[in-house]
Amino acid sequence: MSFLQVTGLSKSYGAVAALDGIDLSVPPVSRTAIVGPSGCGKTTLLRLIAGFEVPDAGRITLNGERLVDEALAMPAHQRGIGVVMQDGALFPHLSVADNIGFGLPRNEPDRARHIADLAYTVGLDAAILRRRPHQLSGGQQQRVALARAMARRPSLMLLDEPFSALDMGLRASMREAVAELLESAGITTILVTHDQAEALSFADQVAVMRDGRFSQVGTPRDLYFHPSDTMVAQFLGDAILLPARLSRGMADSPIGQVTVESAERRDSARIMLRPEQIVLEPVSAAEATASAAMPAFAYGEVKKSEFAGSYCTVSLRLLNTPDAPAAAIGATPLVLRRPSVEELALGSFVRIRIVGKAHVIA
Amino acid sequence: MSLARSVPLASTAAPIRQRQLLPARSGMVIAAVVVSLLSLLPLGFVVWSTVDTGWVTASALIFRPRVGDLLANSLLLILLAVPISTLLALALAWLTVRSDLPGGRLWAWLLVAPLAVPAFVQSYAWVSLVPSLHGLLGGVLVSVLAYFPFLYLPIFATLRRLDPALEDSAASLGLGPWKIFLRVTLPQLRLAILGGGLLVGLHLLSEYGLYAMIRFDTFTTAIVDQFQSTFDGPAGTMLAVVLVACCLGLLGLENVARGDERYARVGTGAPRLAAPVRLGGLALPCLLLPALTVLLALGVPFLTIGRWLAAGGTKVLDMGEILPALWQTLSLALAGGLLTLAAALPIAWLAVRGRGALPRLLESCGYVVGSLPSVVVALAVVSVTARLLFPLYQTLFTILAAYAIMFLPRAIIGLRASLAQVPVELEHAAASLGKSPARALWATTVRLAAPGAAAGMTLASLGILNELTATQMLAPNGTRTLAMGFWSYSSELDYAAAAPYALIMIVISLPLTWLLFLQSRRLADR
Numbered sequence: 001m002s003f004l005q006v007t008g009l010s011k012s013y014g015a016v017a018a019l020d021g022i023d024l025s026v027p028p029v030s031r032t033a034i035v036g037p038s039g040c041g042k043t044t045l046l047r048l049i050a051g052f053e054v055p056d057a058g059r060i061t062l063n064g065e066r067l068v069d070e071a072l073a074m075p076a077h078q079r080g081i082g083v084v085m086q087d088g089a090l091f092p093h094l095s096v097a098d099n100i101g102f103g104l105p106r107n108e109p110d111r112a113r114h115i116a117d118l119a120y121t122v123g124l125d126a127a128i129l130r131r132r133p134h135q136l137s138g139g140q141q142q143r144v145a146l147a148r149a150m151a152r153r154p155s156l157m158l159l160d161e162p163f164s165a166l167d168m169g170l171r172a173s174m175r176e177a178v179a180e181l182l183e184s185a186g187i188t189t190i191l192v193t194h195d196q197a198e199a200l201s202f203a204d205q206v207a208v209m210r211d212g213r214f215s216q217v218g219t220p221r222d223l224y225f226h227p228s229d230t231m232v233a234q235f236l237g238d239a240i241l242l243p244a245r246l247s248r249g250m251a252d253s254p255i256g257q258v259t260v261e262s263a264e265r266r267d268s269a270r271i272m273l274r275p276e277q278i279v280l281e282p283v284s285a286a287e288a289t290a291s292a293a294m295p296a297f298a299y300g301e302v303k304k305s306e307f308a309g310s311y312c313t314v315s316l317r318l319l320n321t322p323d324a325p326a327a328a329i330g331a332t333p334l335v336l337r338r339p340s341v342e343e344l345a346l347g348s349f350v351r352i353r354i355v356g357k358a359h360v361i362a
Numbered sequence: 363m364s365l366a367r368s369v370p371l372a373s374t375a376a377p378i379r380q381r382q383l384l385p386a387r388s389g390m391v392i393a394a395v396v397v398s399l400l401s402l403l404p405l406g407f408v409v410w411s412t413v414d415t416g417w418v419t420a421s422a423l424i425f426r427p428r429v430g431d432l433l434a435n436s437l438l439l440i441l442l443a444v445p446i447s448t449l450l451a452l453a454l455a456w457l458t459v460r461s462d463l464p465g466g467r468l469w470a471w472l473l474v475a476p477l478a479v480p481a482f483v484q485s486y487a488w489v490s491l492v493p494s495l496h497g498l499l500g501g502v503l504v505s506v507l508a509y510f511p512f513l514y515l516p517i518f519a520t521l522r523r524l525d526p527a528l529e530d531s532a533a534s535l536g537l538g539p540w541k542i543f544l545r546v547t548l549p550q551l552r553l554a555i556l557g558g559g560l561l562v563g564l565h566l567l568s569e570y571g572l573y574a575m576i577r578f579d580t581f582t583t584a585i586v587d588q589f590q591s592t593f594d595g596p597a598g599t600m601l602a603v604v605l606v607a608c609c610l611g612l613l614g615l616e617n618v619a620r621g622d623e624r625y626a627r628v629g630t631g632a633p634r635l636a637a638p639v640r641l642g643g644l645a646l647p648c649l650l651l652p653a654l655t656v657l658l659a660l661g662v663p664f665l666t667i668g669r670w671l672a673a674g675g676t677k678v679l680d681m682g683e684i685l686p687a688l689w690q691t692l693s694l695a696l697a698g699g700l701l702t703l704a705a706a707l708p709i710a711w712l713a714v715r716g717r718g719a720l721p722r723l724l725e726s727c728g729y730v731v732g733s734l735p736s737v738v739v740a741l742a743v744v745s746v747t748a749r750l751l752f753p754l755y756q757t758l759f760t761i762l763a764a765y766a767i768m769f770l771p772r773a774i775i776g777l778r779a780s781l782a783q784v785p786v787e788l789e790h791a792a793a794s795l796g797k798s799p800a801r802a803l804w805a806t807t808v809r810l811a812a813p814g815a816a817a818g819m820t821l822a823s824l825g826i827l828n829e830l831t832a833t834q835m836l837a838p839n840g841t842r843t844l845a846m847g848f849w850s851y852s853s854e855l856d857y858a859a860a861a862p863y864a865l866i867m868i869v870i871s872l873p874l875t876w877l878l879f880l881q882s883r884r885l886a887d888r
Binding site for chain 1: 525527528530531532533534535536537538542545546549550552637
């Protein structure tokens, strides 16, 4: 049973289609991240769900209630959906306390206590309540925006790149705190971001978006290891794409044999590996040249090594090219990031070993 | 111990720095202080003449029914015209910024354009259209039409750059459209409304021609009447005291209402443009408001002038009279504009580059003096030159100095804004590349601040072009500017002969309203 259901949502600005038939299903009390390059339409999708804009076509239902369909569009202020915007969008003319209490009825008994509780929940000091937004740091502003959005106990919370204005260190801790907070409050959350690491670490479900469509929707692990196309593969992290020949659950690639999930037989296919799956084992020059013909393992010579602190970027020339179709590829060097402690000297030889399965992409 | 060591250090370091920095800097400071002192002359005159008149005479002249009547007139005028202008400006600004009103951009400019019509020309147009127009209601009608753009401009500019994310947030927090406007949008417009309202209020207090034409007595008309009958007698001066008190009262009121609020946008992201509200079937009725406003504020003057020109035919186009007036007006406007700019330069420079209390004090001096009605400035300059500096009495220099005092704030605003955009590091960079201080200043700051300086000067010149009250009281014998020519003909009820003068003034001013439009946008972005 899905909590938020989006069906066939489309929206154009002039000739430009910002959203082109989006379907999305969000289970209750879950976290969904929508990730994509800037201009892909992810913020438009969020604004349509929030009710700030009306779609050209499509339906949105929340908990069985229709928010938008062909006939009606419920205005934003009746939807009861919380929104935290990119830079908080705090009201500059109101104090922090008034910002947090903005959506609360003015005559509510215990209003001040309610506001103080909310501030406490998001980890704000009570002394801050009398200040103005411009006197707060970026992290504090985001916390105020979150408290303000939580005040009305929304069942759905939309986060529009709320962490992008924060510095790196703060970003991760804030993300973790927000995720925990919203889950314990039983609030379903949708996060829009252009940062793939943020999307993968935050969400139960990730949707990769491009040009107004979803390229792929799934769990973070599934998307990372089983991307549906090269764009998704490369967007979610470094990817090594190789030509391969498939047979009996194995793939022959320029860097050796690797198991694949597919049992099909194909002479020309493409597989993807994540760099973490590759292990380099130093070997002697003799072994490397002697076993150059062994098909199970590939050997390489370190041609270039760029030191960059915690890691090195290593460039390998492949020594053995198992078969003809891959020969052209084999001539191009394999470039990998390795931990600096591995200390691969220039001119030394390595055996390339692959951990786990490769993913057949096409 | 540590004290003993720090003293010689400080005393060796300080002279070197002072020797290098003193000449340029102290020159600017001295110039700024002199300009400020000179600009305080009208205020000093008011204080001095009160003391000179003595308490008994002064109180007899101030606490009398006539003053009470004038006070009631002025207050009623402000209490009616300012709120009406505010509502009108708000509605028009919302329609032209936030709705899909057909022709939005064009309307925006047309709604600023009435600033090109001098208030007394607006009044002339209405009186010749509706001869029975007079008194408070007539005054309110013409005042609103003449001055609402002073409110429309800042509201328009602020509304344009308001972050729509705030309104979206309010909607997601459960507020309907009307409540969003009242609780989020309107508070953001507060500074614009207060500033514009103050400007309108000050104009209402200081305008002479508009109210003389429709026979509505205000302090300013009464002072001019007194001046024309008794020169600078104590009766007129004491009226000026009350008028100055009213102006300072308005200034103080605005200052209190403004408080020390800061409505800075929080956060860094680029603000999205608000999606225009679809008016749908309401578009036509909504179109009526700007259309009617433009018709009344621009159409009526143009129609009236056109009608009088047609009625007068070639007979009223006496080029032998009009061309010298045009020439005199333009020379006065240019010379006055240059003098104002020169006077504003040290104050603006100090305000941007200086530190401490002095620059701020000097700058606020300029604003207080700028809020004084031209009639008071003229009265002060006349009295001082007639009594103390007779050689200067009714000379070109005197009237130019009075212009400089009156229009100083306009020039400071423009200069300040553009000086602020030139980082001092550029000057340092030029110096490190081997330019002398003067050449560094010329090659960087002066070059880059030139557009702002030109804008400030143009605004001052525009003010001089349409200035009537002070020009009448101060101009050397034989001077006849466009405004004076217009005024003498329309006072003789020769409306046809006055028409060409009115038309020329409007046509020269029209392009300048565009400048005002641009400047208000830049100020709002600061």
